[in-house]
Amino acid sequence: MQTKNIKAFGTEAAEAPLQTLDIQRRAVLAHDVEIEILYCGICHSDLHSARNEWHGTIYPIVPGHEIVGRVTKVGDHVKHFKVGDLAGVGCMVDSCRECEHCKNDLEQFCDQGSILTFNSPDAHLGGQTFGGYSQSIVVDENYVLHISDKLDLAGVAPLLCAGITTYSPLKHWNVGPGQKVGIVGIGGLGHMGIKLAKAMGAHVVVFTTSLSKTEDAKRLGADEVVLSTDPEQMAKHAKSLNFILDCVSAEHNIDAYLNLLKVDGTLTLVGAPMEPLPVTSFSLILGRRSFAGSAIGGIAETQEMLDFCAEHNITADIELIGVDEVNNAYERLLKGDIKYRFVIDMASLK
Ligand code: NAP
Ligand code: ZN
Ligand code: ZN
16 A cells, blocks of 8 residues: 655653654545644543553554644545545544444444544554644545634634534533533633533533633633632532533542532533542432433534534634644643643644
């Protein structure tokens, strides 16, 4: 198979900093789109994976699954993209396309395991897939998204993971007008959750451990902000929320949030800390409450979310950085020191 050498930014080991690497992309096949990457967001999952916190990383790894760029080449059978179009790639680049989940637009739950944008087996080149901290990517058009030219492109990149990961559960659990909805943790996911829940018409209560983010949370769309380390502020919301979206990247107290749910309320986890999160039986039993989880969203729903954001003028609040700042950005993520998504300007990768 023909390949092309390009520059990427990744790491050879969990303890090593990210650095410039040479990788290969396949030449476009009949159904492929080649995208010059303009911007790539930094998701906390990139950090979990680069440092092997989920214990499945195969090195070298090139993270990045919030990709926005411009189409530079299309295969002979590509129907929906042409050279010059804006295009996006999120967390998945392929799946089996035949199982019940793939057929029902839930490729993220593919029975064979969806092929993730990085650190999944690469059926074409062997080895592992390499993500968006790179100059270009080649993806089957069925897993490529259309991007509106109305919005700021760097601010759109985080929608490809943070946007869909919060949009999908908010839709699935029917968040809308008349509901009081909690968003826990104001990072990349959480700040998108605030904007989307507000746009869907809910009354949004934000829970943060960072005093410095409380003012901003209102600007992002929160109706109320709670400093979660203050038991008095937490107690004021006891048994009052219909739905809570938990976007926290580290170990934390789930019971404290379950007890804020009304009868029949649901707490959905999208944050993915490795440590088990203990739950007290009575936090669920007394109130017929549900504790659930959600993973990104299917390709069709990702397009729906992008169109919803274009219609409602929603993008991420970002800090645009060069590749030389990625390692420092990871350190800041670990401290919750992010307002609210780092995005890499890929022109800085030489
Ligand atoms: P992020 O930008 O680092 O935000 C995480 C936020 O969690 C922080 O800003 C902080 O918010 C809060 N937090 C951090 N440490 C905490 C602690 N020890 N106790 C309480 N709160 C803490 O991360 P992200 O990119 O939004 O990702 C969040 C999580 O979702 C990660 O685990 C990521 O892997 C996961 N994820 C899951 C999916 C999925 O499909 N389910 C998709 C993408 C990402 P405050 O400062 O406001 O407290
Ligand atoms: Zn992500
Ligand atoms: Zn499948």
